[in-house]
Amino acid sequence: MKTNLKEEFQSKWSNYFGHTPLPISFFFADDPGDVPVASPGKDWSCLIGELAQVRKGKSMAWNEPVTHCGGARRYLGFADSLRPNFEYFLSCGIPEEMEGERYIQTPEMVKTFMKTIHTIPSEGKYIIFKRWDMLDEKDEPEAVIFFATPDVLSGLFTLSVFDQADGNGVITPFGSGCSSIVYYAYHENRKDNPKSILGMFDPSARPWVPKDTLSFTIPMKKFEKIVTYMDETFLITKTWDSVKKRI
DSSP states (O other): OTTHHHHHHHHHHHHHHHHHHOEEEEEESOOTTTSOOOOOSSOOOOOOTTHHHHHOOOOOOOOOOGGOHHHHHHHHSSSSOOOTHHHHHTTTEEETEEEOOOOOOOHHHHHHHTTTTTOOOOOOOOEEEGGGGGGOOOOSEEEEEEEOOHHHHHHHHHHHHOOTSSSOOEEEEOHHHHIIIIHHHHHHSSSSSSOOEEEEEOOTTTGGOOOOEEEEEHHHHHHHHHEEEEEEEEHHSSSHHHHHHTT
C-alpha cells in the first residue's frame, strides 16, 4: 500500500465523516502470517455475519475449508463449481425436494445469468480481511468496503462520481452479499476506470447487517484517486456540514 495513504485517509475521514466507523478491506495471500484463520465451525454461516468481528478491529483470514457457504467459496475464488440444480435453488425450487430462493424468475434465466459470472483467479490460498487502521504497509488491498447508513452513502456515492463526466461512477449489480463486496470489486479493480459498488441488497445477507445499513465498496485503484481529491469536493461546503451534523 502506498506510503502515508492509511494516515491520510483516516485524517480526512475523521474530518468529514466524524466518528463514522472505518471501512474494512481485503486482499489475497499465500500465507495468513500472524492473522488468525476463521474457525471452521460445524454449521452453515454467512461470511457477512462473520465479518462483524473484522469491522470491530479483529483481522481474519479465510480459506476454502473454513468458508461455510458454497456461494462464498465461489465468489471468493475458492471454488468454480455450483451446487447441483443451482438454477432451481436460485429460482423456483423443485417441489418436495428443494425450496427455491426465488431471486430470479426461471431456472433458464439463472443459467443465462451465471454465464456472465467469471470466477476470481486463484491468487492465493487465503483471503484476508482487515479494518483500515489494522493494515500494514506491506498489505495490498483490492478494495475498501464501507458498511454505511444513507447519509454516509450519499457522501461516498458523490465522491465516486466527482471525476466522472457521465455521472456513472457507481454500479449496483445483482448478487450475493459477498459478491457485492469481493467478486465485483476484484474485477472492477482490474479495469482502467473502475466503478464503486453499492450492495448488500441480497435478502439472504440482510439479517447479518443492521437494518439501516448497505455496503459501498470502492476498488483500490479508484479509492486512491478519491483520497487525493476529497479536499476539493462538496465535503468542504456548508451543504455537507448540515449532513455531517446528522451523521
